[in-house]
Amino acid sequence: xxxxxxxxxxxxxxxxxxxxxxxxxxxxxxxxxxxxxxxxxxxxxxxxxxxxxxxxxxxxxxxxxxxxxxxxxxxxxxxxxxxxxxxxxxxxxxxxxxxxxxxxxxxxxxxxxxxxxxxxxxxxxxxxxxxxxxxxxxxxxxxxxxxxxxxxxxxxxxxxxxxxxxxxxxxxxxxxxxxxxxxxxxxxxxxxxxxxxxxxxxxxxxxxxxxxxxxxxxxx
Amino acid sequence: xxxxxxxxxxxxxxxxxxxxxxxxxxxxxxxxxxxxxxxxxxxxxxxxxx
Amino acid sequence: xxxxxxxxxxxxxxxxxxxxxxxxxxxxxxxxxxxxxxxxxxxxxxxxxxxxxxxxxxxxxxxxxxxxxxxxxxxxxxxxxxxxxxxxxxxxxxxxxxxxxxxxxxxxxxxxxxxxxxxxxxxxxxxxxxxxxxxxxxxxxxxxxxxxxxxxxxxxxxxxxxxxxxxxxxxxxxxxxxxxxxxxxxxxxxxxxxxxxxxxxxxxxxxxxxxxxxxxxxxxxxxxxxxxxxx
Numbered sequence: 001x002x003x004x005x006x007x008x009x010x011x012x013x014x015x016x017x018x019x020x021x022x023x024x025x026x027x028x029x030x031x032x033x034x035x036x037x038x039x040x041x042x043x044x045x046x047x048x049x050x051x052x053x054x055x056x057x058x059x060x061x062x063x064x065x066x067x068x069x070x071x072x073x074x075x076x077x078x079x080x081x082x083x084x085x086x087x088x089x090x091x092x093x094x095x096x097x098x099x100x101x102x103x104x105x106x107x108x109x110x111x112x113x114x115x116x117x118x119x120x121x122x123x124x125x126x127x128x129x130x131x132x133x134x135x136x137x138x139x140x141x142x143x144x145x146x147x148x149x150x151x152x153x154x155x156x157x158x159x160x161x162x163x164x165x166x167x168x169x170x171x172x173x174x175x176x177x178x179x180x181x182x183x184x185x186x187x188x189x190x191x192x193x194x195x196x197x198x199x200x201x202x203x204x205x206x207x208x209x210x211x212x213x214x215x216x217x218x219x220x
Numbered sequence: 221x222x223x224x225x226x227x228x229x230x231x232x233x234x235x236x237x238x239x240x241x242x243x244x245x246x247x248x249x250x251x252x253x254x255x256x257x258x259x260x261x262x263x264x265x266x267x268x269x270x
Numbered sequence: 271x272x273x274x275x276x277x278x279x280x281x282x283x284x285x286x287x288x289x290x291x292x293x294x295x296x297x298x299x300x301x302x303x304x305x306x307x308x309x310x311x312x313x314x315x316x317x318x319x320x321x322x323x324x325x326x327x328x329x330x331x332x333x334x335x336x337x338x339x340x341x342x343x344x345x346x347x348x349x350x351x352x353x354x355x356x357x358x359x360x361x362x363x364x365x366x367x368x369x370x371x372x373x374x375x376x377x378x379x380x381x382x383x384x385x386x387x388x389x390x391x392x393x394x395x396x397x398x399x400x401x402x403x404x405x406x407x408x409x410x411x412x413x414x415x416x417x418x419x420x421x422x423x424x425x426x427x428x429x430x431x432x433x434x435x436x437x438x439x440x441x442x443x444x445x446x447x448x449x450x451x452x453x454x455x456x457x458x459x460x461x462x463x464x465x466x467x468x469x470x471x472x473x474x475x476x477x478x479x480x481x482x483x484x485x486x487x488x489x490x491x492x493x494x495x496x497x498x499x500x501x
Contacts, residue, residue, distance in 0.1 A: 162397065168427070202425055227312070
């Protein structure tokens with residue numbers, strides 16, 4: 001693992017996002033539209049809201065994430081940029097990890113904007129355990145970016161959705177459950193930690209496996 | 221009883237339709253293969269005659 | 271080669287008849303659930319075959335990654351297809367049984383849900399194999415996915431188990447095979463015969479699938495020859 005190369009790739013990705021501001025805009029608008037559509041399709045009472053908000057945060061994350069990952073590989077296909085990257089004198093795993101970290105950062109930034117907006121729009125009041133919620137979000141997003149970026153490398157546009165959703169289902173369950181515990185039943189905070197541990201285990205396992213496989217996947 | 225019947229029917233239907241599909245696919249491909257091999261052979265023969 | 275296939279096919283046919291006889295006539299009728307319990311035999315044996323098939327996919331994917339073995343790639347494809355077919359059987363016979371035993375078509379119980387996710391993942395795997403692109407590339411991608419998908423299975427199972435046990439207590443004993451007071455020896459024997467039959471069937475089907483895949487490969491090769499000849 002070469003930290004310098006990884007950082008270079010991450011910087012390149014972020015610079016691209018900075019130049020092409022429309023991508024982040026797409027993701028943000030899409031997330032907001034999802035929130036709006038969501039409130040149209042259910043008659044939301046305060047009670048129901050409390051029950052479904054934790055899950056909804058993760059649904060928004062997943063769908064915005066799908067857009068983000070898919071694009072991070074597909075825009076490399078223009079002008080054969082991917083080939084250029086692959087023949088460049090850097091490790092193949094550095095490309096993958098760099099991209100995964102960039103995706104993680106982008107997703108994180110959009111979530112930082114979207115989740116408070118969601119709270120405001122739904123008038124959802126929540127102040128305790130914000131730091132724990134932060135940790136859950138970071139761990140979940142990290143695992144999500146790792147698996148998502150890997151699957152984006154191995155599949156095409158349409159297939160990506162079908163491959164990704166079953167693959168991240170444990171993460172989704174764990175994330176939604178731990179968020180629910182944080183928001184609703186604070187007395188069960190002990191359970192939250194076991195969910196969190198499970199998410200960390202998921203992150204570690206898939207990070208190792210994907211890191212090990214990526215040379216094979218991208219190599220000729 | 222009806223449940224038992226329907227369960228086994230569904231299971232056998234799935235198995236046999238899969239078998240059927242597999243056999244059909246095999247025959248189709250075999251035909252194709254024979255055809256191509258035949259064409260190639262004929263070509264070779266013609267070359268030899270010349 | 272041909273002869274082995276014939277023998278295997280005959281074996282599985284004979285076993286099939288024995289299994290049918292044992293399931294419907296020989297084995298005792300279960301006291302609590304009645305005849306419906308007989309669904310259990312085909313359900314469990316096809317579940318066994320599908321898990322075996324997916325395990326084979328995993329091993330073959332490893333072989334492809336490690337040794338870039340051509341045969342392993344074909345076996346993985348055939349095996350995944352059979353696995354999906356048998357998972358479909360599990361997922362249809364399961365609810366039918368559940369309907370009569372627990373009076374509901376579906377519960378989000380760990381095993382059921384894991385099987386469902388397994389089903390989706392391997393359909394994805396098959397689609398990935400069929401996606402267009404350079405042959406080597408597709409082989410690499412799908413093998414990588416075959417590996418990752420298999421690793422995901424126990425994690426999914428664990429996650430769903432925790433998720434559900436938090437929500438409601440375990441109602442059905444320690445699993446859905448709980449039949450009230452242990453397994454009768456006759457039932458166990460019948461189950462074993464069923465499993466053996468299905469395994470035979472699996473071997474026959476895999477061999478057939480591999481043969482088809484090889485023929486396809488050959489056709490492609492010839493096509494390329496013809497193409498280079500004309501261009």
